[in-house]
Structures are given as C-alpha cells and as structure tokens.
Amino acid sequence: MRLLIITYGTEGDARPLAALGSALMRAGHSVHLLGDADTLDTATTLGVPATGLAGDIRGTLSRMGAMRQIERALIRIVEARTPEWMQQAMALAEGCDAVIVSGLTAFVGLSVAEARGVPAIGAMMIPISPTAAFASPLVPLRVPRALNRLSHDFVNGMVWRTFRATTNRGRAAIGLPARRTLPMAHPVLYGISPALLPNVDDWPADAVACGQWVPPSQDWTPPAALQALLGAGPPPVYIGFGSMSGFDAARVREAVVAAVGDRRTLFNPGWSGIDTTGLPPNIHVIGSAPHDWLLPRCALAIHHGGSGTTHSACRAGIPSVILPFAGDQPFWARRLRALGIADRVLSGRRPSARRLAAAIAFAERAETRAHAAALGARMQDEDGCAAAVAWLERRVAPGGAGAPAG
Numbered sequence: 429m430r431l432l433i434i435t436y437g438t439e440g441d442a443r444p445l446a447a448l449g450s451a452l453m454r455a456g457h458s459v460h461l462l463g464d465a466d467t468l469d470t471a472t473t474l475g476v477p478a479t480g481l482a483g484d485i486r487g488t489l490s491r492m493g494a495m496r497q498i499e500r501a502l503i504r505i506v507e508a509r510t511p512e513w514m515q516q517a518m519a520l521a522e523g524c525d526a527v528i529v530s531g532l533t534a535f536v537g538l539s540v541a542e543a544r545g546v547p548a549i550g551a552m553m554i555p556i557s558p559t560a561a562f563a564s565p566l567v568p569l570r571v572p573r574a575l576n577r578l579s580h581d582f583v584n585g586m587v588w589r590t591f592r593a594t595t596n597r598g599r600a601a602i603g604l605p606a607r608r609t610l611p612m613a614h615p616v617l618y619g620i621s622p623a624l625l626p627n628v629d630d631w632p633a634d635a636v637a638c639g640q641w642v643p644p645s646q647d648w649t650p651p652a653a654l655q656a657l658l659g660a661g662p663p664p665v666y667i668g669f670g671s672m673s674g675f676d677a678a679r680v681r682e683a684v685v686a687a688v689g690d691r692r693t694l695f696n697p698g699w700s701g702i703d704t705t706g707l708p709p710n711i712h713v714i715g716s717a718p719h720d721w722l723l724p725r726c727a728l729a730i731h732h733g734g735s736g737t738t739h740s741a742c743r744a745g746i747p748s749v750i751l752p753f754a755g756d757q758p759f760w761a762r763r764l765r766a767l768g769i770a771d772r773v774l775s776g777r778r779p780s781a782r783r784l785a786a787a788i789a790f791a792e793r794a795e796t797r798a799h800a801a802a803l804g805a806r807m808q809d810e811d812g813c814a815a816a817v818a819w820l821e822r823r824v825a826p827g828g829a830g831a832p833a834g
Contacts, residue, residue, distance in 0.1 A: 429824055432521045433551070434462040434540075435531040436481055436506070436513070440670055440736045442467035444553060444619045444641035445530060450474040451641075451813035452820070460520050462513075462533070470643055479520065481533070482512050499754070506532050507594045514540060514598035521546070526824045535588075535595040538611050543602050547824055550616035551816075553735040554756045556584060557616055557635040561628045565759035577630075585610060615823065617816050621739060623806050624763055636819060639812030640739040648718055657694065657712050663727040664692040664712075665788075669700045670734050675753050675776055677702045684730065684751075685711065686781035687788055694726070719744070728791045730784075732776065733757035738764065745804025747791035749784065751776040768799040 433449055435441050442463040449459040453476065461471050465480030472478065483505050513533060517540040521527055526547040529537025534550065541548035554565050558580035563571045566583045588610040596606040615634035619641035628637075650658075657664070665688055669680075681702045693711045697704055704713045719737065723729060723744035731737045733750035738760040741748045747769045750761040753776035764770035771790035774783055790796055 429525045429820065430458040430523055431526055431528055431820075431824075432460050432462065432517065432524045432537075432540075433528040433530070434481075434513075434517050434533045434537045435529075435551075436464055436483070436485070436533045437467070437531040438464075438485065438670070439467045439470070440734045441531045441553070443470045443643065444736060445528070445551060446471035446474055446476050446478070447641040447643040448528075448551065448619070448813055448816055449476040450644060451817050454644075455817050455821070457817075462517060462520065473646070474643060479516070481509070481516060483509050502532065503590060506591055510536055510591070510594040511598040511601045514602050518543060518602050526820070535591055535611070536598065538614065539595065539599050539602065539604055539607075543604055548614045549820070549824065550614055551619065552616055553619050554759075555618060555620060555625065555628075555637075556580065557631050558584075559628050559630050561626045561630070562759075565756035568758075584612070617819060619812055619816070620735065621742070621807050621810055621812070623803060623810075624739065624742065624760075624767070626763075626766070636815070638815040638819070639810035640736075640743065640807070641812045641816065642720060642740075642743075643718075645720065646718065648721055650717060650721070651715070654694075654714055654717065657692075657714075658725050661692050663725060664694050666694050666696075666723060666726040666729045667711075667731070668696040668698055668729070668737065669702075669732045669751075670698050670737055675700075676779075680751070680776065680779050683779035683781040683784050687784035688730075689785070691788075694722075728788070730788070733760045735760065739807075742769070742800070742803050743807045745801040747796050747800045749787045749791050750774065751779060751784070753777060767803060769796055769803060 433445050435445055446461060449461050452459050459476060461476050461478040462481055464483060464485045468478045513536045517536055521540050521544045524546055526549055527537045527541040528549045528551045530551045538548045558577050560577045563576045563579040564583040567579045571579050599606060618637045620637045621639050622637040625637060667684060677700060690710050694714050695711050696714050696716060719740035723741055723746060726746060728747045728749060729741040730749040733752040734757060748764055750770055751774050752758045752761050758773055761770060761773040771787040774787060
C-alpha cells in the first residue's frame with residue numbers, strides 16, 4: 429500500500445501517527461506524513477518521510493495568553509491555511525491507495541481522498557464516534573446519560589459548521605463541489621486502548637479501538653545526570669504538561685511545588701512556559717525522555733491528561749494525577765477516576781495546592797497503585813500499531829474491502 433497521513437496539531441497529535449507510519453513501513457508499505465514542522469521529530473527519528481504543513485502551531489501557542497485565545501488562534505490557522513493544505517495534500521496523495529486523516533486536517537484529508545477517488549480512513553486519539561456509553565470528550569460540562577449520543581452529534585456538527593466555509597473554499601480549489609453536510613461515512617481507527625473506554629457496544633463495526641500507537645523502542649541512552657537521579661533513591665514523581673501552554677504558568681507552578689512537598693520529583697517543562705529557576709532542590713528539571721523508558725521508573729505522573737500521556741502512564745502501571753486544562757483532558761481524568769487510579773477531577777485553570785496534594789495522596793495509596801499495576805499489565809498485551817496495520821491491510825490493500833470516499 430501507498431498511504432498519505434495528514435494531521436495538524438501538537439506533538440501529541442503527530443507522534444502516534446509517526447508510530448503508525450513506522451509500523452506500516454516495517455510491514456512493507458509506503459507512507460508519507462504531513463503535519464506541523466515542529467511536531468515531526470518522532471517521524472524523523474523513525475525514518476518516516478514527512479513534510480511540514482504551512483503554519484506554526486508552537487509559535488502561535490507561545491504568543492497566546494489564555495486557552496480561549498489559543499482555541500480562536502487554532503481556528504484562524506485552519507481557516508487561513510485549509511486551501512493551501514489541500515494543495516499540498518493533493519500533490520502527495522497522487523498514486524496513494526488511501527488517505528489517513530486526523531486532527532485539524534480531517535476535512536482536508538477527507539476532501540483530498542474524495543478528489544483522488546481513494547478511501548479515507550480516520551485516525552484519532554479522541555473517541556468521536558457517537559455512542560450512548562459516554563458523552564463527547566469535547567463537551568465541557570457533564571451531561572445526563574440519556575443525552576450522551578446527542579452530545580457527540582452536537583459537537584461533531586459544531587466542528588463542521590466552524591470549518592465548513594474554509595473546507596469548501598479548499599474543495600473549490602481542487603475541483604470539488606461544495607459540501608453541505610458533515611462527512612462521517614468513513615472508517616475510524618483509534619489509537620486508544622479499549623481498556624480505558626467503558627463498554628462501547630453501539631459503535632459501528634468500522635470504528636475500532638486498536639490500542640495506543642507507540643513508537644518502537646529505541647536504543648535511547650539517558651543522560652548521566654538523569655540516570656544518577658533515578659538511582660539515588662526511591663522512584664520519583666514525574667511532572668510534565670507536554671505541549672500545553674496558554675495557562676497561568678505561575679499559578680500552576682506554585683500549586684505543584686506546594687503539593688509535591690519534599691518528594692523526589694522530575695519535571696519536564698515541555699512547551700508549558702513554567703519558570704524553572706529557583707525550584708526547590710528536590711525538584712529536578714529534565715529534558716524530554718521516552719515515556720516508555722521513564723514512566724515505569726517513576727512512582728506516579730502529574731500531567732495534563734492528554735491522550736498520549738494518559739495512555740503512557742497507564743501502560744507503565746503507575747497512577748496519574750491529572751490537571752486538565754482543555755479539550756479531551758477532563759474526559760481522561762474522569763475515565764481514570766472510574767478505573768480507580770485517579771482521584772477527583774481537578775482544574776488546571778484554577779489549580780489548588782490543597783486539592784492537588786489530596787490527589788497525590790490518593791495516588792500513593794496501596795489500593796490505587798494495585799489498580800494501576802493491573803491496568804498496566806492489561807495494556808502491555810496490546811499492540812495498537814499491529815492491530816491498525818492488520819485492519820488497513822484487510823480493508824485498503826489491493827483486493828481489500830475498502831471503498832473510495834464519497
């Protein structure tokens with residue numbers, strides 16, 4: 429197979445797709461990944477051919493002062509860049525057997541697949557297929573269970589209405605007619621562990637929770653200082669907020685420092701903008717390290733609740749303390765609470781040292797650690813990339829059961 433993968437978002441969006449692309453290449457297929465240039469490091473490391481899309485998501489996030497500003501800025505990027513992205517994707521999709529679409533470029537990829545007459549396959553890290561089992565992860569408030577399915581339809585419809593005009597401008601540029609309705613008649617593969625979802629028995633057969641898409645283990649050598657820190661005492665607390673920014677960094681820092689107290693702690697500032705000067709001596713600033721290497725060596729993880737970090741902490745068999753800021757992050761916090769490996773859902777926008785300390789104490793309970801270890805053991809048996817590759821080979825490879833997008 430020859431496949432184009434297209435996404436636009438943070439590293440958490442691009443990394444699992446690079447992992448999927450690498451798995452496809454190891455299976456003998458040809459892959460090209462389109463994404464924001466600042467998020468393609470994993471693809472480069474894995475040898476996945478990749479091209480940067482027009483735009484600068486990291487620069488945009490760093491200039492924004494609040495979550496709401498970030499959301500508006502991302503919408504403006506998509507509105508401004510969609511026609512250009514379609515042109516880039518059209519060129520790279522020539523001769524492809526399918527287009528794998530994800531993130532903020534989903535409507536771009538769906539249109540390009542339609543123009544090329546090949547199947548479009550969704551690849552998501554957030555469960556967006558309508559179900560009565562849980563509400564849309566992008567609904568900010570709790571909704572009655574009876575409205576769960578309706579909440580998915582509402583959110584998906586709102587996203588379509590937001591991007592319909594720019595999508596149709598891009599479609600006109602590649603010779604397609606305008607589209608009035610939300611395109612949903614395509615399969616969706618999820619880089620999500622079924623162990624983290626409640627029982628979903630009403631998804632269509634072509635909505636598949638494959639398991640986390642994890643890059644293959646690399647011959648990664650930790651810096652000597654990190655190795656020494658890990659060997660100098662009991663497993664430390666890990667703190668990292670990934671590609672999140674735009675929150676009150678000073679307030680989050682104050683709450684986290686107070687809550688961890690004198691515990692041995694590793695802190696990866698990521699894109700957060702948190703000031704790392706003058707931290708207590710028990711909090712050690714580290715650079716990026718592969719989660720599959722680092723987190724099993726930690727006692728617990730304090731993080732933002734992004735899909736990737738949540739999955740990695742769970743696979744490592746350690747409890748999470750989630751400080752959610754936006755998007756699907758409260759959804760994952762609620763899921764871990766339901767599974768007994770996280771306490772109450774906190775607020776990243778209004779962090780409280782007292783509540784964060786209580787959540788850490790909950791994570792340190794023997795019962796919580798036992799729940800986390802059991803979940804990690806279940807997830808270790810999953811191979812999300814292999815499951816996705818096998819599905820694509822059955823459905824998309826020449827002679828498979830796939831059908832062009834319509």
